[in-house]
Amino acid sequence: xxHRLAATRISLPAPAWLLCLLLLPQAHADDGExxxxxxxxxxxxTIGVAxxxxxxxxxxxxxxxxxxxxxxxxxxxxxxxxxxxQLTANFTPQWSAVLQVxxxxxxxxxxxxxxxxxxxxxxxxxxxxxxxxRIALPSFLESDSRRVGYSNITARPPIEVYxxxxxxxxxxxxxxxxxxxxxxTNSTTVLYGRxxxxxxRGINVHSKHVAGVFDTLExxxxxxxxxxxxxxxxxxxxxxxxxxxxxxxxxxxxxxMSSEWVKAINFDGKGVRATRQxxxxxxxxxxxxFAPYLTxxxxxxxTPTGTLPAGQRTVAPGVRWDLAHNVDxxxxxxxxxxxxxxxxxxxxxxPGTPKGxxxxxxxxxxxxxx
Amino acid sequence: MTFLSKPALLVAAxxxxxxxxxxxxxxxxxxxxxxxxxxxxxxxxxxxxxxAFFPNGANAVPVDQxxxxxxxxxxxxxxxxxxxPQMKAYWARMIFTGRGQPPVEAxxxxxxxxxxxxxxxxVGYIDKSALDATVKPVLTLH
Numbered sequence: 019x020x021h022r023l024a025a026t027r028i029s030l031p032a033p034a035w036l037l038c039l040l041l042l043p044q045a046h047a048d049d050g051e052x053x054x055x056x057x058x059x060x061x062x063x064t065i066g067v068a069x070x071x072x073x074x075x076x077x078x079x080x081x082x083x084x085x086x087x088x089x090x091x092x093x094x095x096x097x098x099x100x101x102x103x104q105l106t107a108n109f110t111p112q113w114s115a116v117l118q119v120x121x122x123x124x125x126x127x128x129x130x131x132x133x134x135x136x137x138x139x140x141x142x143x144x145x146x147x148x149x150x151x152r153i154a155l156p157s158f159l160e161s162d163s164r165r166v167g168y169s170n171i172t173a174r175p176p177i178e179v180y181x182x183x184x185x186x187x188x189x190x191x192x193x194x195x196x197x198x199x200x201x202x203t204n205s206t207t208v209l210y211g212r213x214x215x216x217x218x219r220g221i222n223v224h225s226k227h228v229a230g231v232f233d234t235l236e237x238x239x240x241x242x243x244x245x246x247x248x249x250x251x252x253x254x255x256x257x258x259x260x261x262x263x264x265x266x267x268x269x270x271x272x273x274x275m276s277s278e279w280v281k282a283i284n285f286d287g288k289g290v291r292a293t294r295q296x297x298x299x300x301x302x303x304x305x306x307x308f309a310p311y312l313t314x315x316x317x318x319x320x321t322p323t324g325t326l327p328a329g330q331r332t333v334a335p336g337v338r339w340d341l342a343h344n345v346d347x348x349x350x351x352x353x354x355x356x357x358x359x360x361x362x363x364x365x366x367x368x369p370g371t372p373k374g375x376x377x378x379x380x381x382x383x384x385x386x387x388x
Numbered sequence: 389m390t391f392l393s394k395p396a397l398l399v400a401a402x403x404x405x406x407x408x409x410x411x412x413x414x415x416x417x418x419x420x421x422x423x424x425x426x427x428x429x430x431x432x433x434x435x436x437x438x439x440a441f442f443p444n445g446a447n448a449v450p451v452d453q454x455x456x457x458x459x460x461x462x463x464x465x466x467x468x469x470x471x472x473p474q475m476k477a478y479w480a481r482m483i484f485t486g487r488g489q490p491p492v493e494a495x496x497x498x499x500x501x502x503x504x505x506x507x508x509x510x511v512g513y514i515d516k517s518a519l520d521a522t523v524k525p526v527l528t529l530h
Contacts, residue, residue, distance in 0.1 A: 052451055052492040052503060052510075060483050104484060116486040135486060144440030144447075154485060162485040169481035196438075201429040203438040236438055238429060239469070271469030307473075340473040387480045 054108045064167040066098030066383030074371040075364035077379050079174055080181040084127050084218040087379060089366055096123040098174055098383050100165060104135070114139045120165060125216045134187060145196040154187045156207060156232045159243045159265035159278050161186070167385035171274065171302065171338055173350040176315035177363055178332060179296035182282040183261050185249070188213045188228045207232040226250040239270040254285040275301035293320045309338040317363065328360030345386045352379040412516040413463045415527040416501065421508040422446065426526045432467045434511055437488040450491040451512045453500055463513045466529040
């Protein structure tokens with residue numbers, strides 16, 4: 019029931035949502051204790067261009083972007099550029115709500131804004147809360163903040179890993195328990211929902227009964243993350259998609275590193291099972307405003323199929339420069355090695371293009387938050 | 389500048405450096421609070437929004453100094469090891485994933501001290517030189 023209620027809520031147009039939020043009574047403190055503001059508006063964005071050495075195919079972030087760098091654009095703004103705005107409402111210490119609208123390059127070649135987050139949260143205690151509405155899936159270490167470039171070190175999450183799950187959010191409910199053991203904080207989330215994603219051919223892919231369990235363990239500068247999720251997908255036969263991931267990061271300030279391994283098991287329309295694995299390791303150091311880094315990432319198809327994307331490996335050095343208050347600039351050079359007899363993750367490949375080989379992608383992005 | 393000898397300049401620079409590095413930051417609670425001390429790890433968890441309670445089980449609410457304050461930058465450098473842009477990036481991730489919001493900002497040393505003194509559930513930090521009997525130091529960061 020709660021699920022259905024949430025679905026009704028998020029189908030309201032954004033202005034109606036805002037109006038509902040503004041009409042609710044204001045919380046205020048009588049004793050002058052500092053409190054979170056009832057409403058806060060925050061925004062984030064990225065302006066970026068990517069240039070690929072391969073002009074017969076497109077380099078894209080994932081398979082929901084119809085065009086990218088290379089064949090379609092010499093210097094492509096499509097891959098990384100986006101703008102997001104978020105309204106957070108703290109009605110009481112228990113009740114809060116989040117509405118996030120994002121404009122980014124979409125399946126239909128437009129930047130039409132869409133609602134990426136819209137949920138209401140009730141915190142029974144500071145350590146136990148439930149949410150209903152549109153919720154980002156915490157499938158990866160950084161998946162729920164992958165659009166917020168400023169919060170990440172690299173220009174974009176490693177595509178070999180992060181493209182293995184196109185489903186980024188779910189409409190439904192989740193519950194999070196947080197527990198403490200000494201200086202260790204563990205958060206466990208269980209989620210249930212559904213979501214329709216439109217692919218670049220304009221086909222609506224319906225994911226139903228999306229269920230997942232996600233765990234994050236934080237200890238000082240160390241974070242460990244694990245996820246397992248299943249869903250019914252109507253473009254697969256049988257309609258079952260499974261996804262699991264393990265990740266770890268350590269960031270004591272002067273240096274940082276993170277690593278993640280994911281496995282996605284899907285079927286195509288003809289019943290052929292496709293198991294894909296991806297992993298990356300990223301590390302770097304901070305020298306004042308500059309943080310040079312290196313990422314090694316790999317996509318390994320463990321079952322050979324003719325139609326699904328095959329393997330590739332990327333070595334990507336880059337640097338993040340925190341050049342001004344709330345603004346960073348990143349320069350990244352992706353050296354992509356396509357697996358033999360495959361185009362890797364390249365899209366819109368011009369007929370006759372030789373398979374395998376190398377592609378280099380230069381990216382310049384500026385991220386900001388406000 | 390020519391009227392100052394090189395050794396005098398050096399001494400002045402060293403004295404200045406000493407003053408800058410000696411400025412200890414103290415984590416404070418109200419003098420009425422039952423909390424008597426906290427570890428660096430406990431303070432870090434409170435200010436990262438991971439923990440919302442003092443070790444004795446009482447509700448804990450962190451208050452920040454204003455953005456750009458030297459005391460604030462030292463506090464985060466000495467507890468979590470992060471400079472202001474990294475803390476901003478951390479909170480951007482928390483805000484835009486609906487997981488939390490940064491501590492409320494209460495102002496400078498004096499404002500934080502006043503606010504914390506009046507509310508036993510608050511925890512703040514000030515420059516050691518601003519310490520007085522209205523608040524209790526629970527951790528000194530050198």
